[in-house]
Amino acid sequence: MSLLEIHGLRKCFGSVVAADDIAFIVAAGEALGIIGPNGAGKTTLFNLIAGGLFPDAGTIRLDGHDITAARPHQRCRAGIARSYQIPRPFENFTVFENLLVAAVHGGRKSEADAAQLCGEILNRCRLLPRANALAGSLTLLERKRLEMARALATAPRLLLLDEIAGGLTESECAELVGTIKELRATGVTIVWIEHIVHALVAVVDRLIVLNFGRKIADGNPQAVMSSADVQQIYIGIEA
Amino acid sequence: MNVWADALIQGILLGGLYALFAAGLSLIFGIMRLVNLAHGDLIVLAAFVILTIAAWLGLDPFAAALAALPIMFMAGFALQHLLLNRTLGRDLLPPLLVTFGLSIIIENGLLELFSADSQRLRAGSIETASVSLGGGVAVGVIPLLTLASAIGVVLALNLVFYRTSLGRAFRATADDLEIAQLMGIDFSRIFSVAMGLAFIVVTIAALYLGMRANFDPTIGPERLLYAFEAVIVGGLGSFWGTLCGGIIIGVAQTIGAQLDPEWQILAGHLAFLVVLVLRPRGLFPRATD
Numbered sequence: 001m002s003l004l005e006i007h008g009l010r011k012c013f014g015s016v017v018a019a020d021d022i023a024f025i026v027a028a029g030e031a032l033g034i035i036g037p038n039g040a041g042k043t044t045l046f047n048l049i050a051g052g053l054f055p056d057a058g059t060i061r062l063d064g065h066d067i068t069a070a071r072p073h074q075r076c077r078a079g080i081a082r083s084y085q086i087p088r089p090f091e092n093f094t095v096f097e098n099l100l101v102a103a104v105h106g107g108r109k110s111e112a113d114a115a116q117l118c119g120e121i122l123n124r125c126r127l128l129p130r131a132n133a134l135a136g137s138l139t140l141l142e143r144k145r146l147e148m149a150r151a152l153a154t155a156p157r158l159l160l161l162d163e164i165a166g167g168l169t170e171s172e173c174a175e176l177v178g179t180i181k182e183l184r185a186t187g188v189t190i191v192w193i194e195h196i197v198h199a200l201v202a203v204v205d206r207l208i209v210l211n212f213g214r215k216i217a218d219g220n221p222q223a224v225m226s227s228a229d230v231q232q233i234y235i236g237i238e239a
Numbered sequence: 240m241n242v243w244a245d246a247l248i249q250g251i252l253l254g255g256l257y258a259l260f261a262a263g264l265s266l267i268f269g270i271m272r273l274v275n276l277a278h279g280d281l282i283v284l285a286a287f288v289i290l291t292i293a294a295w296l297g298l299d300p301f302a303a304a305l306a307a308l309p310i311m312f313m314a315g316f317a318l319q320h321l322l323l324n325r326t327l328g329r330d331l332l333p334p335l336l337v338t339f340g341l342s343i344i345i346e347n348g349l350l351e352l353f354s355a356d357s358q359r360l361r362a363g364s365i366e367t368a369s370v371s372l373g374g375g376v377a378v379g380v381i382p383l384l385t386l387a388s389a390i391g392v393v394l395a396l397n398l399v400f401y402r403t404s405l406g407r408a409f410r411a412t413a414d415d416l417e418i419a420q421l422m423g424i425d426f427s428r429i430f431s432v433a434m435g436l437a438f439i440v441v442t443i444a445a446l447y448l449g450m451r452a453n454f455d456p457t458i459g460p461e462r463l464l465y466a467f468e469a470v471i472v473g474g475l476g477s478f479w480g481t482l483c484g485g486i487i488i489g490v491a492q493t494i495g496a497q498l499d500p501e502w503q504i505l506a507g508h509l510a511f512l513v514v515l516v517l518r519p520r521g522l523f524p525r526a527t528d
Binding site for chain 2: 106
C-alpha cells in the first residue's frame with residue numbers, strides 16, 4: 001500500500017533545475033532516506049511535498065488523492081509534516097505551546113485531547129523537562145527535538161525530516177537516531193534527508209540519491225552506496 | 240484644585256479614545272504586518288453605520304453600536320477574505336496602495352451618501368452627565384466610559400491572544416507564517432477573523448468618537464494619525480503599550496492646550512517625536528522585527 005506517490009515532478013528556479021522529472025513511491029510504514037550533494041534539490045523536494053512550493057509539472061499523491069494543488073495547511077491536515085534543517089520554532093512560545101498549536105490546528109484535536117497528546121510526544125522526544133521553557137532558549141539538540149516533536153503533534157502519517165542530525169555531536173546524533181527508531185516502530189512513515197549517512201542507514205530500509213535535481217539511484221542502502229554513480233559523486237565524502 | 244491636574248485627568252480620558260482608535264490598528268499590524276491606511280476612515284464609516292441604525296430603529300447609540308457589531312465583524316471578515324488577503328505577500332506596497340485607495344473610496348462614498356454635514360450620535364442626558372472628583376475637578380461620564388472601554392478592549396484582546404487557541408494561531412502566524420501553515424493553520428481564515436475582530440474594536444471606537452464630538456466623512460485620516468502615533472509610542476505588538484501610547488498622546492494634547500489652545504494638536508505630535516527619538520522601538524515593544 002503506497003502512502004506517497006510522486007510522478008514527473010519538476011521545479012525550476014530560472015535556469016536552475018531543482019527537481020527534474022522526479023518519481024518515486026513511499027509505502028506506508030516505510031523509512032526512506034534521501035542523500036545527495038549540496039544543491040541537489042533535496043530540500044526543494046520536501047518543499048514541494050509539504051506545499052511550501054508548487055511544482056512546474058508532475059503530480060503528488062497522498063493515499064491516492066491528488067494533493068499537487070493543495071495548500072500547505074491542507075496537506076498538514078491530510079497527514080504530512082516536515083521539520084526544517086535549521087529549526088524554526090515559534091520563539092516566543094513555550095515548548096508545550098509550540099506542540100499545542102500544531103496539535104489543535106494541524107491535528108484537528110480539541111484543546112484537552114491535544115494537551116494530553118502533546119505531553120506524550122514531549123515525553124517520547126525527551127523534552128518533557130523543558131515543556132515550559134521558551135522555545136527561544138533551547139540548545140541546538142533540544143531545538144532539533146522540538147522540531148521533530150512539533151511535527152509529530154500534527155499526528156502525521158508521513159514525516160519529512162530535513163537534516164535533523166546535522167550539527168549534532170556524535171553522541172547527540174546517536175541519541176536522536178534512537179528516538180527516530182522508536183518513532184518508526186509506532187508506524188509513522190518517514191522520509192529523511194541527511195548528510196550523515198551512517199545515521200541514516202541505521203534507520204532507513206531504502207535510499208534515494210539526488211544529484212542536480214535528478215534521481216540517480218533508488219534501492220537497498222548497501223547496494224546504492226556501492227554503485228558506481230554514487231561512488232563518483234561521493235568520492236572524498238565519508239560514507 | 241489646579242488646572243494642570245484637570246488637564247492631566249482630561250488627557251488620560253482622551254487617551255482612552257485614542258487607544259480605542261489604535262487598538263484595531265495594532266491588532267492588524269501585529270498579526271499580519273498590514274498597515275491599514277483606511278483605519279481612520281473605517282472608524283468614521285462605523286460611526287455612520289451606528290448613526291444609520293440608531294435613526295432607522297430609533298435606538299440609542301449604545302444599542303445601535305451593539306447591533307452594528309455583528310454586521311461590522313462580517314464586513315471586516317469579508318474585506319480581508321475577498322480583498323486584502325490577495326494583497327499580502329513579500330512586497331509591502333500592494334496592501335498600502337489598496338488600503339489607501341479604500342480610504343479614498345470610503346471617504347467619498349460617505350460624502351456622497353451623507354453629505355459633508357457634521358453628524359453626532361445623540362445619547363441624551365448621559366452626554367452631559369459628570370462625576371465630581373472633588374477639588375473642583377469633574378469628569379464626564381462619556382469620557383470615563385471611553386477609558387473604561389479602552390481598558391476593557393485591551394483586556395479582552397490580551398485574553399484572546401494569550402488564553403485561547405485562536406490567539407495561539409494569531410501569534411503563531413505573526414511569528415512565522417510559513418511554519419504556521421505547515422502546522423495546519425489556515426492563515427487566510429485566521430487573517431479574516433482578525434480583521435473581523437479589528438472591525439469590532441473599530442465600532443466601539445466609533446461609538447465614542449460619535450458621542451464625544453461632531454464627525455463628518457473627512458475626519459478619518461486625522462484619526463489614523465493619532466492611532467499610528469499611539470501604536471508607535473506604545474511599541475509594536477503590545478496592547479497595553481498601545482493603551483499607554485494613546486494616553487501619552489492624549490495627555491500631551493490637553494497639557495499643550497492648557498499652555499495655549501493652539502498647541503493642542505502640535506503638542507501630541509511633539510510627544511510622539513520625543514518618544515521616537517528616545518525610544519525608536521516604542522515604550523513597550525514586544526514584536527522583534
